[in-house]
Ligand code: NAP
């Protein structure tokens with residue numbers, strides 16, 4: 001039986017394409033093809049693997065505008081964001097193309113011989129991707145995995161498979177051998193779960209919700225399968241009274257409303273020192289009201305629609321009748337899964353809007369008394385992915401940065417993820433780190449070999 005899914009443009013609700021969803025037998029044969037292809041890929045000279053990855057980066061670069069347009073129509077990303085995302089895939093491939101020739105082991109002093117370590121590829125790696133950033137998140141898994149000599153089977157989210165499918169074609173055209181990188185569209189419960197249970201898949205690199213991540217981790221226990229998890233977040237934007245309040249207020253909307261808030265790093269809790277609370281909200285209001293929620297294909301659009309009707313309903317549930325909406329921006333009417341940027345203040349401690357990841361354009365404001373109070377509130381969550389700190393006091397910035405239990409912080413900015421620095425979560429935001437110079441550790445096994453030199 002053939003199953004297909006309708007891929008929908010979330011800004012227009014029109015069906016743009018039908019995509020075939022793989023069934024269990026097709027997944028199994030793809031995994032077997034990957035395992036066979038991996039052996040040849042790992043045996044290639046490091047310089048040859050590097051050259052093919054550089055060619056892959058060039059192929060993505062050549063198709064960057066096409067990929068960006070595809071993401072605008074499939075995921076509702078603004079065209080400027082989508083261009084950045086396609087460029088990010090190129091850059092991640094280019095960065096890790098430097099890895100095959102630098103996959104160093106060590107030589108460790110021992111008596112009676114020499115001792116060396118090798119970083120061996122794992123085999124087949126299963127990369128499972130969510131719908132919120134289909135292109136970058138896929139590449140953060142597949143590029144270092146391929147560089148380390150693994151084969152990759154990649155499952156895009158059912159809602160957003162188009163750019164991944166195109167990237168699969170581009171890599172093949174660039175010369176990555178058949179079977180080494182395969183994109184397998186399908187349901188999480190079928191394709192994704194088969195990655196967990198199939199013994200030839202040696203590692204799962206999962207990005208998505210904390211609930212599904214926990215199931216994957218439990219499933220991986222059965223074969224002691226390696227797993228990296230990048231999960232949800234409820235990150236704090238902490239504004240101290242001594243900060244540049246104008247700059248902090250001007251940048252706060254994009255820090256939570258970018259990608260319509262469908263960003264695991266969204267600064268969805270705004271913690272403001274009580275003495276400047278009212279002043280800060282006065283500065284924030286015009287910035288929120290003027291945030292441009294427009295057709296994502298419009299060059300000046302700052303925010304597009306949510307991904308689906310179902311997701312919009314889930315976001316709207318956090319803003320019921322009588323919710324403490326301090327102010328809100330605007331959104332188009334008519335077709336599309338639109339939701340306006342919304343600021344909740346004051347938000348009652350313990351309320352769902354404050355504790356749960358909304359994954360939509362909803363910001364919860366909380367006042368704090370002093371440094372200790374700010375740290376306590378920032379850490380009062382099961383998540384720990386990202387966050388920002390605004391202050392002119394360098395010592396305070398560093399004390400607070402060290403005290404907040406989160407994986408990636410920025411001071412006086414809302415930096416996004418950089419492919420050359422590590423990224424990942426504390427607590428229930430994840431397990432392991434992606435990107436940066438150490439990402440290859442997560443895609444290799446360390447092997448120790450002792451060679452006797454005694455007669
Ligand atoms: P999700 O429901 O957890 O899905 C993520 C991926 O897992 C999808 O490809 C999904 O497939 C698949 N999946 C679902 N059930 C599965 C199962 N039982 N076995 C194997 N795979 C399964 O998450 P989402 O709704 O797409 O994305 C939103 C969530 O991702 C948010 O919570 C967000 O914070 C998190 N996220 C985290 C990061 C990060 O880096 N930390 C980045 C982005 C997103 P289908 O959807 O096709 O069924």
Ligand code: MG
Nearest residue numbers: 188208209212
């Ligand atoms: Mg889901």
